[in-house]
Amino acid sequence: xxxxxxTLILDFQLRVATGTAQIEVTSxxxxxETARSSQADTLVQQYIADLPxxxxxxxxxxxxxxxxxxxxxxxDNADFRVKQTPQSGLSFYGSNGxxxxxxxxxxxxxxxxxxxxxxxxxxxxxxxxxNRSNYGAELGGASGATINIVSKSGTNDLHGSxxxxxxxxxxxxxxxFAFTQxxxxxxxxxxxxxxxxxxxxxxxxxxxGNVGFxxxxxxxxxxxxxxxxxxxxQDAVPLLTNSNIFAPTFTQQTIIGNLAxxxxxxxxxxxxxxxxxxxxxxxxxxxxxxxxxxxSLLTVIQTPAQILLYLR
Numbered sequence: 001x002x003x004x005x006x007t008l009i010l011d012f013q014l015r016v017a018t019g020t021a022q023i024e025v026t027s028x029x030x031x032x033e034t035a036r037s038s039q040a041d042t043l044v045q046q047y048i049a050d051l052p053x054x055x056x057x058x059x060x061x062x063x064x065x066x067x068x069x070x071x072x073x074x075x076d077n078a079d080f081r082v083k084q085t086p087q088s089g090l091s092f093y094g095s096n097g098x099x100x101x102x103x104x105x106x107x108x109x110x111x112x113x114x115x116x117x118x119x120x121x122x123x124x125x126x127x128x129x130x131n132r133s134n135y136g137a138e139l140g141g142a143s144g145a146t147i148n149i150v151s152k153s154g155t156n157d158l159h160g161s162x163x164x165x166x167x168x169x170x171x172x173x174x175x176x177f178a179f180t181q182x183x184x185x186x187x188x189x190x191x192x193x194x195x196x197x198x199x200x201x202x203x204x205x206x207x208x209g210n211v212g213f214x215x216x217x218x219x220x221x222x223x224x225x226x227x228x229x230x231x232x233x234q235d236a237v238p239l240l241t242n243s244n245i246f247a248p249t250f251t252q253q254t255i256i257g258n259l260a261x262x263x264x265x266x267x268x269x270x271x272x273x274x275x276x277x278x279x280x281x282x283x284x285x286x287x288x289x290x291x292x293x294x295x296s297l298l299t300v301i302q303t304p305a306q307i308l309l310y311l312r
Contacts, residue, residue, distance in 0.1 A: 038135040041065045044127045045152075056165075056206065056227070058122045059102075062090050062147065065130050071097025086115030092132055092145040101142035104149045119149065123161065123210045124225035126152045152212065154221030160211035169202040178236040182243045195241035201234040248295070256294050262287035270294070 043061050053060060062068050071091035087097040098114025109119045128149040131139055139146045179195035208227035215222050248256060259268065269282035270290035285293065 036136075039067075039132040040129055040135065041132070042127055042129045045125070048122060048125055048127070053122075056122045058125055058128075059088070059090065059116065059147070062130055065132065067093050067132055068130075068145075069094075071095070086111060086113050088114065088116050090145070090147075095144045097144075099143035101140045101144070101146045102149070103140075103146070105151055106148070109149075120151055121208055121210065121225045121227035123163070123208070123227075124152050124223065126150045152210075152223050152225075154212035154214060154223045156214050156217050156221075158211070158213045160209065162207075162209040164205070164207040166206075167202060167204040169199060172200075172202060174199040175236070179238045179241045180236065181238055182240045189243075191243055191247040193243040195238050198236050200236055201232070203230075203232045205230045252294070256291045259287045259291035259294070264288050271297070 043064075047061065048058050051061060063070065069091045070089060071087055072089055088100045088102065089097055090100060091097050092100065100110075100114070102109045102116050102119075104119045109117045111117050128147055131146045131148070133145070135146060139148070174197065178198050178200055180198050182193040182195045183189065206227070206229050208225070210223070210225035212221065212223040214220065247253075262268075264286045266287045267284050268287050268290055269279070270285040270293060271283040272278045272280070274280045
């Protein structure tokens with residue numbers, strides 16, 4: 001019994017109850033990542049191996065990420081730099097593709113002009129992370145995005161693969177727009193020369209292989225990869241496929257023929273240098289001479305306002 005105003009000390013002990021722990025592992029990406037504020041995406045090895053891609057340029061998978069576009073297209077339309085200047089080919093939120101930083105296992109793989117040096121083969125990439133914005137200072141001082149490529153490592157087992165991709169013009173159809181030049185340097189000029197259909201040449205060989213194995217089991221591993229490219233291609237870029245564009249029109253040919261048939265004593269107003277008033281001070285020439293002059297002029301200039309043809 002405890003009386004009013006009485007202080008009572010009562011000692012007691014707490015026993016530890018049975019403890020349980022539960023670990024939950026999920027493969028789904030959380031909707032909101034509370035550990036960091038940067039915008040980053042990771043392309044794992046499954047995507048790199050399974051998604052189709054041209055030229056085996058795995059960095060173009062970055063175009064699947066929100067906010068990324070092809071900077072080569074932007075450069076062609078709005079960038080006034082020299083077109084031969086290399087770049088990464090990736091534009092993050094409208095950048096020109098030269099402010100990005102690409103690293104391989106933490107080491108830089110950038111050149112001096114903002115492009116990307118040759119680095120790993122596609123088969124040697126384990127995954128790569130794309131940090132688009134708001135990333136930490138430990139990733140570097142790039143004005144654009146940072147891409148960190150992680151290479152594969154060997155295992156306790158011996159694994160390897162070989163690949164080869166070959167293209168040749170023997171299996172390609174002819175480009176319907178490929179023609180030879182109508183006028184070739186060293187050949188006589190002709191108003192009827194035409195370009196001939198031609199098939200572009202192509203011989204592309206892309207090959208390589210990789211192997212991973214242990215140097216010391218459970219401790220030291222080695223992974224080797226090689227990729228080679230041999231390409232020999234020629235594309236026809238005709239500037240002139242038909243020389244008849246230099247020839248006078250049918251109406252002009254008729255007038256020139258009539259002038260040439262007239263006697264040399266027949267003087268006609270032939271050529272004027274005043275397009276606004278062709279009859280103002282024209283050059284008077286014999287009809288056959290006028291025909292020869294017009295024939296020569298019309299193979300270069302076919303503007304009627306600059307030439308006065310006269311027939312009686």
